[in-house]
Amino acid sequence: MSFSYLTHLECPKCHEEYSPDEVQQLCHCGSPLLVRYNLEEAKANFTKETLASRENSLWRYHEVLPVKNPGNVVTLGEGMTPFVQMEKLGQHIDVPNLFIKDEGIIPTGSFKTRGASVGISKAKEIGVKQLAMPTNGNAGAAWALYSARAGIKATIVMPVDAPTITRKEVAVSGGDLHLVNGLISDAGKIVGQLVKEQGIYDASTLKEPYRIEGKKTMGYEILEQMNWEVPDVILYPTGGGVGLIGIYKAILELRELGWIKDDKLPRLVAVQAEGCAPIVKAWEEGKTESEFWENSETSAFGINVPKALGDFLVLEGIYATNGCAIAVSENDITAAQKEIARFEGNFICPEGAATFAAARILREKDWIKADETVICLNTGAGIKYPETVDIENLPLLQPGEAIKN
Numbered sequence: 567m568s569f570s571y572l573t574h575l576e577c578p579k580c581h582e583e584y585s586p587d588e589v590q591q592l593c594h595c596g597s598p599l600l601v602r603y604n605l606e607e608a609k610a611n612f613t614k615e616t617l618a619s620r621e622n623s624l625w626r627y628h629e630v631l632p633v634k635n636p637g638n639v640v641t642l643g644e645g646m647t648p649f650v651q652m653e654k655l656g657q658h659i660d661v662p663n664l665f666i667k668d669e670g671i672i673p674t675g676s677f678k679t680r681g682a683s684v685g686i687s688k689a690k691e692i693g694v695k696q697l698a699m700p701t702n703g704n705a706g707a708a709w710a711l712y713s714a715r716a717g718i719k720a721t722i723v724m725p726v727d728a729p730t731i732t733r734k735e736v737a738v739s740g741g742d743l744h745l746v747n748g749l750i751s752d753a754g755k756i757v758g759q760l761v762k763e764q765g766i767y768d769a770s771t772l773k774e775p776y777r778i779e780g781k782k783t784m785g786y787e788i789l790e791q792m793n794w795e796v797p798d799v800i801l802y803p804t805g806g807g808v809g810l811i812g813i814y815k816a817i818l819e820l821r822e823l824g825w826i827k828d829d830k831l832p833r834l835v836a837v838q839a840e841g842c843a844p845i846v847k848a849w850e851e852g853k854t855e856s857e858f859w860e861n862s863e864t865s866a867f868g869i870n871v872p873k874a875l876g877d878f879l880v881l882e883g884i885y886a887t888n889g890c891a892i893a894v895s896e897n898d899i900t901a902a903q904k905e906i907a908r909f910e911g912n913f914i915c916p917e918g919a920a921t922f923a924a925a926r927i928l929r930e931k932d933w934i935k936a937d938e939t940v941i942c943l944n945t946g947a948g949i950k951y952p953e954t955v956d957i958e959n960l961p962l963l964q965p966g967e968a969i970k971n
């Protein structure tokens with residue numbers, strides 16, 4: 567019985583295989599690498615029943631995670647986030663079986679923590695001492711904090727207008743923080759230069775193979791929380807697309823493990839903002855790769871990614887599940903954010919709100935049917951984005967003064 571049934575890394579493009587016992591970044595063909603396990607062997611010991619008594623974190627699925635030695639696990643107890651029905655909102659938008667998978671309730675306040683926990687644990691296992699990454703904020707925050715916990719030095723480069731709180735999270739962790747007067751793609755070029763010159767571990771999205779493994783646990787959890795009934799639709803706010811790639815990978819692995827029936831896949835929906843929708847454009851044109859989106863802009867900072875390295879994997883997940891890609895407006899995002907707080911008492915991030923806005927539109931188009939089970943991914947806490955809520959001039963009471971209506 568193994569802690570992990572990890573076997574190797576595989577290129578989804580040219581199928582070259584690599585060892586997971588040393589540092590690997592991209593395949594020599596330029597594609598991200600995927601992590602493979604011996605699921606046949608895992609099946610014998612790793613059963614649904616074994617999960618019942620396990621810790622309430624993503625590490626409950628350690629057999630299908632890439633860390634071989636439990637001593638290398640770097641965790642703050644992340645995972646097994648709430649899975650909650652949104653009854654009132656569901657009635658309002660005529661999707662009665664509407665659920666939220668709520669990643670606002672997790673250390674560092676965004677689901678980036680999943681990728682950081684698994685990615686940093688594996689980095690520690692293969693002896694990484696220093697890493698660098700570009701970020702739109704949340705990933706940098708999570709990776710800097712988990713790096714601190716692991717004793718790894720982290721260099722983080724983020725756009726100057728990324729959410730202030732994420733800058734502070736990096737700063738408080740003691741990470742080496744740099745701001746760039748530009749987009750995440752500009753930050754990426756700066757990191758690329760540093761990595762090339764100094765041979766530091768490149769922790770950019772999909773340039774290290776393990777964060778997908780952390781993010782795929784959202785798929786495992788959704789299925790476990792649904793008692794292994796496959797939902798009809800999962801909507802995901804798509805930037806780099808790692809979460810969507812991960813959820814799709816989880817579904818395929820769960821099939822292979824025999825934990826879910828293999829006659830149904832959830833339709834995966836990539837939700838983007840109108841100001842940055844390269845995946846939507848590619849999907850609408852029936853393409854298998856996206857093009858760089860010029861002058862991208864959206865308040866949903868985590869999904870402001872003009873060109874994703876794993877775009878072909880995202881599109882594959884959409885096509886293979888009969889899903890779709892859809893862009894929503896800034897107004898739709900803000901309106902959805904308010905509506906969710908007012909109907910459901912949950913202050914979610916703009917990226918998460920975009921998925922609810924998309925669910926409403928897809929229901930109106932009848933792409934989602936009224937009897938379908940629909941899951942919206944909220945990828946972070948609304949309280950990380952205080953600037954998204956405007957408060958008008960409030961009256962200031964003096965002590966003892968009465969409230970007049």
Ligand SMILES: *Cc1c(COP(=O)(O)O)cnc(C)c1O
Nearest residue numbers: 704805806807808809868917945
């Ligand atoms: C990074 C991020 C996303 C996009 O995640 P990907 O998996 O890279 O597409 C969505 N929402 C939030 C809050 C994020 O921080």
Ligand SMILES: [Zn+2]
Nearest residue numbers: 577580593595
């Ligand atoms: Zn390759």
